[in-house]
Amino acid sequence: MTKYKEEEKRALMDFNHARTDEQKDLMEEIAQDGVCPFCQENFIKYHPKPILKENAHWFLTENMSPYKGTRIHFITVYKDKHVTMSNEIPSEHMGQMFELINWAIEKHKIEGGAILIRFGDSSCTGGSVDHFHAHLIIGNAKGTDEGAFKIKKKVGYMKAK
Numbered sequence: 001m002t003k004y005k006e007e008e009k010r011a012l013m014d015f016n017h018a019r020t021d022e023q024k025d026l027m028e029e030i031a032q033d034g035v036c037p038f039c040q041e042n043f044i045k046y047h048p049k050p051i052l053k054e055n056a057h058w059f060l061t062e063n064m065s066p067y068k069g070t071r072i073h074f075i076t077v078y079k080d081k082h083v084t085m086s087n088e089i090p091s092e093h094m095g096q097m098f099e100l101i102n103w104a105i106e107k108h109k110i111e112g113g114a115i116l117i118r119f120g121d122s123s124c125t126g127g128s129v130d131h132f133h134a135h136l137i138i139g140n141a142k143g144t145d146e147g148a149f150k151i152k153k154k155v156g157y158m159k160a161k
């Protein structure tokens with residue numbers, strides 16, 4: 001199991017991007033243990049939601065803190081090792097990630113949604129955990145609620161000027 005130094009632990013999880021107190025508390029606990037929350041051995045230990053399905057290279061589970069307004073919010077997490085960049089993952093493993101996403105789409109009869117993948121340094125992305133994972137985000141259809149808002153998510157930063 002990888003052990004990280006204090007600065008490295010902090011770098012793994014960007015606390016500024018944590019959205020709920022539950023998420024912040026769990027991130028603090030994980031930081032004290034000095035591990036990446038999404039590396040397989042830690043993910044099994046810390047992730048509070050059930051693993052819905054897995055295959056050789058990926059887990060599919062509910063997001064711990066679903067984005068506000070989502071009807072379904074799942075994540076797929078890479079199992080093999082700690083990676084942050086898509087170009088560190090063999091392309092055939094990416095196909096297996098879509099197997100799980102497509103399983104969820106069929107199981108929940110999803111008619112439309114979004115797959116969000118941030119990668120690499122979280123200071124570039126607004127993500128809270130840099131271990132490679134994908135979000136499957138399903139909102140509600142337009143017109144199901146008068147005055148409903150669009151779901152907006154951070155994918156990076158724009159310059160102020």
Ligand SMILES: [Zn+2]
Binds near residue numbers: 036037039081131
């Ligand atoms: Zn990791």
